[in-house]
Amino acid sequence: MKNVDISIQNISKIEGHADLEVKVRKNKVEKVHIKFTENKRFFTQAIRKRSIDTLPQSVSRICGTCSIAHLLCCIEAIEKGLGITPSEQTRLLRKLTMYGLIIRDHALHLYLFSLPDVFNKDSVLDFDENQHKYLLDAFALKKAGNLLCTIIAGRAVHAPYPLVGGFAHFPSKEEIKSCVQELTKVRLRLFDALDVYYNAKIDYTRETDFLALARDEFDFLEGDLVSSHGLHIQEKEFPKHLQKVVLPYSQAVGYKFEGDTYMVGALARLNLNKKGLHKNTKKDAQKYLKIFPSNNIFHNNLAQGIEILHAIDHSIEIMESKTFKEEEPIAVIPKACEGVGLIEAPRGALFYRLKMDKTGIILNGDIVVPTQQNQINMELDIKNLVQKHISKLSKEQITYEIEKLIRSYDPCISCASHFLKVNWV
Amino acid sequence: MQKKLKIGWFSFSCSEDSTIVFTELLNDHFSQWSKLIEFQHVRILKKNNTLKGLDVAFVEGAIASTRDAQKLKEIRKNCKRLVAIGSCAVNGMPSAQRNVFDPKQKKEIEFLIKRFHMAKKVRTLAQVVKVDDQVSGCPMNETVFLQIVDKYLKEFKAA
Numbered sequence: 001m002k003n004v005d006i007s008i009q010n011i012s013k014i015e016g017h018a019d020l021e022v023k024v025r026k027n028k029v030e031k032v033h034i035k036f037t038e039n040k041r042f043f044t045q046a047i048r049k050r051s052i053d054t055l056p057q058s059v060s061r062i063c064g065t066c067s068i069a070h071l072l073c074c075i076e077a078i079e080k081g082l083g084i085t086p087s088e089q090t091r092l093l094r095k096l097t098m099y100g101l102i103i104r105d106h107a108l109h110l111y112l113f114s115l116p117d118v119f120n121k122d123s124v125l126d127f128d129e130n131q132h133k134y135l136l137d138a139f140a141l142k143k144a145g146n147l148l149c150t151i152i153a154g155r156a157v158h159a160p161y162p163l164v165g166g167f168a169h170f171p172s173k174e175e176i177k178s179c180v181q182e183l184t185k186v187r188l189r190l191f192d193a194l195d196v197y198y199n200a201k202i203d204y205t206r207e208t209d210f211l212a213l214a215r216d217e218f219d220f221l222e223g224d225l226v227s228s229h230g231l232h233i234q235e236k237e238f239p240k241h242l243q244k245v246v247l248p249y250s251q252a253v254g255y256k257f258e259g260d261t262y263m264v265g266a267l268a269r270l271n272l273n274k275k276g277l278h279k280n281t282k283k284d285a286q287k288y289l290k291i292f293p294s295n296n297i298f299h300n301n302l303a304q305g306i307e308i309l310h311a312i313d314h315s316i317e318i319m320e321s322k323t324f325k326e327e328e329p330i331a332v333i334p335k336a337c338e339g340v341g342l343i344e345a346p347r348g349a350l351f352y353r354l355k356m357d358k359t360g361i362i363l364n365g366d367i368v369v370p371t372q373q374n375q376i377n378m379e380l381d382i383k384n385l386v387q388k389h390i391s392k393l394s395k396e397q398i399t400y401e402i403e404k405l406i407r408s409y410d411p412c413i414s415c416a417s418h419f420l421k422v423n424w425v
Numbered sequence: 426m427q428k429k430l431k432i433g434w435f436s437f438s439c440s441e442d443s444t445i446v447f448t449e450l451l452n453d454h455f456s457q458w459s460k461l462i463e464f465q466h467v468r469i470l471k472k473n474n475t476l477k478g479l480d481v482a483f484v485e486g487a488i489a490s491t492r493d494a495q496k497l498k499e500i501r502k503n504c505k506r507l508v509a510i511g512s513c514a515v516n517g518m519p520s521a522q523r524n525v526f527d528p529k530q531k532k533e534i535e536f537l538i539k540r541f542h543m544a545k546k547v548r549t550l551a552q553v554v555k556v557d558d559q560v561s562g563c564p565m566n567e568t569v570f571l572q573i574v575d576k577y578l579k580e581f582k583a584a
Contacts, residue, residue, distance in 0.1 A: 010468060012468045012469075012471060012472040012474075013468075013469065013470065013471070013472070015441060016441060017436075040534075040537060040541070040543075041438060041519065041520050041522065041523070042522070042523050042526075042530075042534050045523070045526060045530045045533060045534060046519070046522045046523075046526075048530070058519070061440050061442070061519050061563060062440060063440050063441070063442075064439075064440040064441040064442030064443070064444060064445040064446075064564065065441065065442075065445045067440070067442060104449075108445075108448055112448065112469075112470060122471050122472050122473050123470050123471035123472070123473075124470065125459075125464055125470060125471060126471075135455070139451065139452040139453075139455060140452075142448075142449060142452050143449075143452040143453070146449055146452070156445075156449065157442045157445055157446055157449075157564045158442060158563065158564060248540075251537075251541055403472075
């Protein structure tokens, strides 16, 4: 009978800082605690008294890698509150901005964080000559995503062009043409990694509920929330179904949905809405798509790869079929109101509720990020994994498996640990 | 064999936006840097990291707890040069926004400051250790960062 204590300090190859503690007594897992160890920055407090003019750029600073998601979700909440309906062109530019984020962010995770796990290497820096091509693929894909963000939104991190009511700058025809060429060129590079993830025999299966925005078209910005347990709700109803769980050991709270643990992110989106993917993605990813729906958390990686493909395919279609013209942002007229934004960030559903006064000053607000929603599910998966292997694998082997599992979730601790609490009003 | 510049990349209280910019700079510079730079302690890229004997430590983020301050001092002891990266490391903000909260806001966060042993005030790197260079910006200014990398490649004769 084994008694084991596993402690991982500062888990590597994830966004932000987290520790893990696992306690096993007489072959039974008694405790799994993921501790988000980043010091809080108290954005829930800091957004109060801020003007809606500066708030989107301020919340963009919550997270480096997800900054565009925070920016766009905050803008959506302000616009919904004020009754602003963005133009068709603005909607498309936001979609392209989001696609740029998805390509860059998912490629970072897939190739630089997670792929070494599949090759049993510590790091991409250790890849041998046969694996070196994946590093080059990673850089090419990230660069293309970066380019898309830059021409549409001004920058890949803390993008300056998206505004409440529109955009501050518009891409030229030359920029669009060059970006389409770049995306077309890197598209082919993706399939080798998709094959690697498709063929990898890594199994972290455990049944859970999945939650994602879904509509006819595979979309990161619009739609209703759908769960694999059959619930279909509008985004503004989301808080009514959420339960906050205080985790005293972690600098973030966790969440349950309808009283149960659940997962958000690429795997949830693919499980719930693969039919909405771009037609070229569906055609070329046919083999991989058969895997979904899947309860294997490792398939979150493959789902991210397929989302990169969708982001490339739809971006190319939009940029080849539309022309973008100078357009004045819709005038922002403050009023006392409350607005809700809900989008699919790379790691899953991101929710903003903002209450504003008649001068456009924020009275209070709540922000729910994906990693907080996944935390309890992640702990249960780790418990399941350790229990399954406790009699067969060494402590070191189990520790490595846990790290691989955590990286499959692609957690973002920078996002998760910067809030105080949520008081649903 | 050519001597390589041994670098570390660390982050404290921040959004890690400059860390992301650093990973994006690898898109264009990795093939050159891999010949000149040893990525000795870069948690975002690897698990097996070595702190001892760094030439240059690039440090992003502000210092928000005693634990952070101790870690930073440990990094300082183990590197020849330390570069503050990005706005939080250089001037504290926005991580230090709680320093300027009003009394009501401070009261609201008080129990968490105690529970997680956070410092009363968030500090810049230079308020804790000697800083040799800095790259301002939120995220960091890429051009300045590249100039500083070149400067240290020459200083440590890796270029």
